[in-house]
Amino acid sequence: MAITRLDLIDRKILAELQADGRMTNVELAKRVGISAPPCLRRVRTLEEAGYIKGYHAEVDARELGFEVQVFAMVGLASQAEADLTAFENRCRAWPLVRECHMLNGEVDFILKCAAPDLSSFQRFLTGELLTTPNVASVKTSLVIRCAKDEPGVPFEVLEERLSTSA
Amino acid sequence: MAITRLDLIDRKILAELQADGRMTNVELAKRVGISAPPCLRRVRTLEEAGYIKGYHAEVDARELGFEVQVFAMVGLASQAEADLTAFENRCRAWPLVRECHMLNGEVDFILKCAAPDLSSFQRFLTGELLTTPNVASVKTSLVIRCAKDEPGVPFEVLEERLSTSA
DNA sequence: GCAGCACGCGCAATAATATTTCGCCTGGGC
């Protein structure tokens, strides 16, 4: 269990950096209750160990002209491994597709897409996604509004879990 | 249109910070082709104008013990505005629910959930989500694997769009 | 129980970065 390698301070660091990835190291150190140098060492260690995979600015999609967000449920004709990875590689090459998850159940993949407007999404849908070999069915749902969009994981749940098992 | 207020350099800054939110300002300035002080001023302006809504560390959910990710399609009995917002507020209060989007079509909401294991998700499902007033139907799909998970928006599409319209 | 060792902390010093100040240039309006 990888999580057991991390102590409370490490987990606090991760939680803080998930909430504000540009916090200065001195501020971070203050919040987690140690001095700056060991704090920075911990951050570097977490980065190198892969607990932190990167840092990203969260941009306002609407303000930048990406008015529509769409979930696309995709069913494939063949679920052979080679066909699955072929489809995944297609998804990786499409900029409009931001996320691609393989699911259990009746639908094989769910895609989260971002597009400037409906017509450019339609163009992608009819011109790219629907013409892709092995794609059997696509059901799209437009996002009307977004009530919650939190990145990452709920550290509260993690702490609760660790405290009750202790 | 808000996007027209931004020039090429601003858009480059946003793209770079989306890809690496912890890049130093000097590195950023070098990449976008201006010197550090005006670069920092632009970043601050973008932050204050809301183009940048925040910065986040991307953490490895699996390594942190969040083994399962689930999409839940939720149908409500009533779609009156008050009932919709009531459900959204519930979602905001559930840590396991990371995203909550209202959709068009047959399903009212899609939730993206993260949980340590299947049983804790089941507990949430049966003990919280399914017992919530007005929730008429829930269909869940477990994520088998994730082929792509890019944050934010595809700036390539934006640039292409701006260049062809010019 | 006790010596030794490994680990992680914090202090202090140094290097790098962020931030402010200011003068210059350019481009638009009159």
Place this chain on the structure above:
DNA sequence: GCCCAGGCGAAATATTATTGCGCGTGCTGC
């Protein structure tokens, strides 16, 4: 053509990151 607003970059300063090092603590083996 002149003036003004805005944005740039050089230099100075403040803040932050980073390294080196000595100290204390807690395990290990005896």
